[in-house]
Amino acid sequence: MDVGLLLVSAAVLGGLAGILALVLIVADKYIADYGICKVDINRDPAVSFECRGGGNLLMALAERKIFIPSACGGQGTCGYCKVEVRAGAGSVLPTERMHLTRTDIRRNVRLSCQIKIKNDLALRIPAELLAVQEFACEVEKLEALSHDTKLVRLKLLDPAAIAFKPGQYCQLNVPRGYLLRLVPPIFEPIFRAYSIASMPKDEGIVELIIRLVPNGICTTWVHTLLAEGDRVTITGPYGEFYLREDSERPIICVGGGSGVAPVRSIVEHLFDKGTQRRVDCFIGQRALRDLYWHRENVARAAHHKNFRYIPSLSGLEPGDAWEGETDFIHLVVDRSIDDASDKECYLCGPPIMIDAVIAVLKDKGLPEERVYFDKF
Template identity: 35%
Template sequence: MSEGELRRGDVLLCQARPLSNVEIEATELAASAEIQIKMLPCRVSRMEKVAHDVMVLNLKLPASQRFDYLAGQYIDIIMRDGRRRSFSMANRPQPGQELELHVRHVPNGYFSSRVFDSMKEKDLLRFQGPFGTFFLREDSDRPAILVAGGTGLAPIKALLEQALHNAVPRTFHLFWGVRQRRDLYFHDLVQALAEAHDNVTYTPVLSETDASGEWSGESGFVHEAVLRHYDDLSSHEVYACGPPVMIDAAREQFIPRGLDPERLFYDSFESAVDD
């Protein structure tokens, strides 16, 4: 658990031991409960290095297998020694379509180093899924603020594509935070998506800018850019995906601006490193 979660008094119910009688109130998510978790083989059909440290993998599933998921969910890639690495699908679900994953190269990362150094198209992989409760709540018509950090864009992209495909009657404002301009690996794609739909706004944010003055957009931390655009979040929903520090900052600063804690949905990306 993160320091922010500990300060708030959050607990992991799968680990905590009650010292007295307790009553647990749980929200049931019918949408995800209907989807079957499967273990499936797949083949790497395409690899594209879209940034110096980001590889897009396309995975082809067996023609005889049906794999259902909700836009925003993730799978676990299972390696031969049993180790797992989690990646969100970056494309909306469609029958027979390949899965798109965004893999960031983590120094000494067991799986990501393999992707960048030795993996080839047609290699075989195995995965289990889908997992997660990060998906668009269709029972709401509130304006949605989408906050992505780095490759946290992946599930946000899938979620947004699905909403647009379904003609969901609400507005979406996507804030994508990265370090430098070169890290906006899908900038043109997201910008084109926003230009093609009146209900989509796109704001890229750089945390590191140089003195050249070439960047005229938002700078600083991505959650700060959200606060500069929205003084009052009481009527919005926020969907955030990125590193734990970004998620903690969003929770700590969005709620005082009026955001209902029950309207903050997030997926925290933590990088696994193996020596």
């Protein structure tokens, strides 16, 4: 058979398949009528609701002020928006499987962003998620912490106070007007998760530390357009990563990159409360221009015998005046901790860093149940 004819045939078939897929998507969205569907939540009429079928479960819940966490804004990449679906969701989709464990699947846990409401659903949502609130805020302060990282201080307006645990996070909503001006425009809501960097005692304030991600929708808006005095909306608090205050064990904190934010909240809260617990704080960044929250920790270490601060810069640039550690942070932890069997550990940062630090500390006797982490 002529190779040229074969290639043309394959291209035509591929084009027809693409057109057919597009037609099916459009037909399902605009022609298919799923009618009115009931979404039962915890068998509680006060939070259950009815809606027209065809929509996304995550967004349908958000429209009714039930805020399920979603660090990726409902794109199916973070795996945070898990809910237990007792009935009505159908088979687990391929887009969900990489985020679901075997235990999740046995318990009928699904990603709410991947579930299309086509019929009645029965859900179980934990009370702590039903208690998550939406907050109207004003940008009180913007401060450059490094060449690509900003501190965003938000004053809460309505409600005027938030109760959270050090280490938890909130979600920042990107304004609809900004999304519609993008090319191409984005019509779906976009929100991103950021750890709370402030202390719980400052209940009227939420501080976020936001690093600029190239081509990131939310971070580009924050770094180029957000101004002091602007109004924004957040939801929260979220997360099982938080300081366990019912313990007196020594603590190891490790933060890498923008994972410094929750470590900042944990450490500053502990010493504001006058903790007597031993705290070893490891911070990993690449170069001197990336390092922030440094002088505060140097001063804290000088004033508190129970606080040790060890930063490491693993990618020094020409001209960086640095005499401290220069290895990857897990190697620094390995050299600095002899026995971890009596400790508990809080880790936040890139997955590869967290996995490496966990392996080091487990080898030094740290029980797995005392490792708390949040992977960015």
